[in-house]
């Protein structure tokens with residue numbers, strides 16, 4: 468048996484063991500209430516779906532494999548999920564969905580807090596079954612680490628009550644000002660019928676956890692997480708971008724080391740209390756560099772802000788997409804050893820270097836980095 472320890476409290480302590488996803492069999496998912504892809508120029512107009520082209524998958528997997536070699540050379544243990552056939556209809560008693568998505572981004576599904584790995588509810592029907600890809604690993608860790616707490620948030624119904632009726636039509640009819648107003652209220656497609664969240668809506672700072680109220684995470688999800696981690700302070704983050712729907716926090720608000728957070732320059736926190744909390748505790752918030760690309764990669768549902776989707780190996784070492792020279796330079800000037808990783812071709816499979824990983828073990832303990840709290844936040 469391997470000597471497995473599940474333990475990770477934040478995004479920057481020395482990384483020793485990580486899950487890295489796979490591009491295999493990933494899909495442009497079939498349309499569902501929560502999401503409809505529409506990429507007519509690249510073979511997937513509205514209401515169509517299917518596997519991403521094989522040549523793209525091969526390139527993405529090559530880049531992922533090279534990234535893994537770099538991690539392993541640094542003594543980091545890497546485990547991989549077991550893909551299933553994502554190109555199949557899945558169902559529950561409430562609904563049928565014509566395809567799944569893939570297992571490139573374990574970060575979206577698995578949340579590690581201390582000795583616990585929590586499977587998120589997810590909020591797309593196409594992602595309801597994704598946890599199955601990680602079960603072989605979680606079962607193994609459960610056997611190998613007697614202290615591993617294996618948890619799963621309540622499996623959601625995701626029936627029609629979980630989505631606001633006619634959200635898309637209403638949204639499409641709004642003008643820019645109305646959209647911003649709605650975004651500020653986080654009035655997105657999810658209702659509050661049941662707790663819903665993706666694990667990547669959460670960023671970990673030891674005792675403090677920030678969870679973004681977004682298109683994939685509702686307030687019931689936030690409340691569920693608060694009750695589930697009563698020894699933590701779970702804060703609601705609201706970040707608004709005029710052009711994008713908020714999906715996950717790891718291209719928006721990225722902690723680099725204690726006292727330093729990288730902020731997306733077009734997605735500022737709406738609530739002043741969030742900034743106040745950081746300032747009161749002497750954290751520096753720096754604006755990220757400009758991305759190398761001005762639009763998302765082909766067939767990617769992620770934005771060009773994957774430029775800041777970095778993975779911190781320890782407080783002095785960070786992996787950054789090799790295209791992002793300005794971002795690398797900024798981090799280098801901040802004192803990091805920057806490891807450039809070719810990763811652009813992975814974008815279409817669901818994200819960047821942070822998305823493709825999920826922590827199993829970082830050294831360190833749960834620390835309080837925000838001893839001075841803000842009342843009501």
Ligand code: NVA
Nearest residue numbers: 714715718769770772
């Ligand atoms: N969907 C967000 C987060 C990706 C990690 C974005 O594209 O910016």
